[in-house]
Amino acid sequence: MKFAFVILHYNERTLEDTQECVDSIRSVSVNQNYHITIVENGSKDRSLSVLKTLYDESSDISLVHSKENLGFANGNNLGCRQAIEEINPDFLIVINNDTVITQEDFVTKIQEIYNTYHFHILGPNIRDRNNHPQNPILEFPISIEQLDKGIRDLTLKLEVLNKSCFLYWLKYKRKKAMKRLVKNILLASPLNHLIGHASLRDKMSRDIQEGIGLHGAALIFSKEYYEMYKDVFYSGTFMYKEEDILYYRVKKHGLRSIYHPGIVIYHKEDRSTDSRFKIGCSKERFIIKNQLASFKVYRDYIRKDLLQKGFS
Template sequence: MKKYGFIILNYMDYYGTIECVRSLQTEINKTLDSKNTVILIVDNGSPNDVGTKLTFYFRKSKNVEVICNSENVGFARGNNFGFDYLKRNYNLDFLIVMNEDVRICDDNFLKNISKLYLETKFDVLGPDIISRKDNSHQNPLRCNSLSLNELKQWKNVMEKQYEKYLIFYLKNCIKKYIKSSNLTNKYYTKVLDNIVLQGSCIIFSKKFINDRKYLFYPQTFMYLEEDILDYECKRDNYRVVYSPKIRVEHLEDVSTNITFKNNYNKEKFKLKQMIKSANILIEYEKRDL
């Protein structure tokens, strides 16, 4: 029997994380023995004591564990903290990393992961991710990687936006610049190889788990983790697959909406972190040249 692990990174979202875990437990109970699954909640230094509350809430759940970071170390390092824990304590066949605002909407989600592995031998797998905001399909994020020159140009666009504080136009600017030439909505219906996956739900198979010291490049705080993962997978010859045969729903920005009470500050924070991550990826790629 295959062993499945989940990492759910939480920041301040008590009720959303509980709902996420409950949906996972419902799916697990339909198809598998709970002994073959482990759900790990990583609280990323929530200042509202959510980690302690979640530990108490799930204290009697046999396949749910909660570990707490002492501070918010960001998306990459928070997930890496959970990855290190699971790798040391469990011999997993598959690891599903998902935001607390993701909900499974397939009856055979876990069994289909195993079937897709037999068909494709993926190292990294992305499901069809459906936004609850507008019913858009968020995977694949892009069909083509950004070249180093494209990445530099994108960073320059973001820096100009930040300098002028045109934060409310950030999303439209980025989507127009990146997605219009790389991705149209029709691609979500196809099985695709070696594309850039959206980061709210990513599945890793055993070889990737065993090979790697970390899941996500640990230097970023938030954003562009998918692009760095894409770069590393292409460099190291890991097979990345997108498949519409498994589906999840994504509520989007729940933790950031809790953290920031107005859209202006939220978008300004996101833009600043994207610029930082773009600089990190640019330097990373330059070192490999």
């Protein structure tokens, strides 16, 4: 079987991550029929020239360049189209450039899981920098009411942030930071296993889950999936909500979405976004604006479906 890896690269500060990701793919794909497509996503720096120097002569790598930053969905769609046209793979493995694979049977395990479940989308056991699970995602907003509430909340956040970064931190970030600190202390405690402290995601990540939401840092699509859609990801978003819309597709079309703990990938997370900003408030503003735009796109996507079905 043929395996196509698609990696989205942005900003020269993440070049080391992209190299490490490529090296990890190569190390676990020895003797496998694989190919890597790297999308240079409109970086305004040395990224393209460095990637050309590194990989132009590599038979196992194709380098695709976009003159502008297409965002997550469209950048990955560009890479997926290239991979499909070039090698017609049995599996599209779309992973962030800040991920690393160390599992020696990663590729063969995908085929084994497919033979059992015949999945459309497979989500691996993604471990973050603290070795906490990021899969499965337990809840996505899939109603107009939930999305309208999200839009109102984000609009208010942006208004507060635009008035004062300090007030924004007091209102929204202080409590969240304290909760994260307490959680990390509890998880790191040697008594953790004795007292049974574990989140629902921690518990669910130990078992195979079906029809579940999956984290976008690593997604494995079978040929059955990508032959159903013009684009692997819905093309309306720039950044954020891609996973939500993917889950909506799963529910809408009855796709087989599988989370499997037996296939593992490590995620350093947010490196591409972090590389854009040095000031916390600038990054926060960028995130909220893009989340708000994607919430509206997602809401309109669902609303269009409802109208087609004859609902108001």
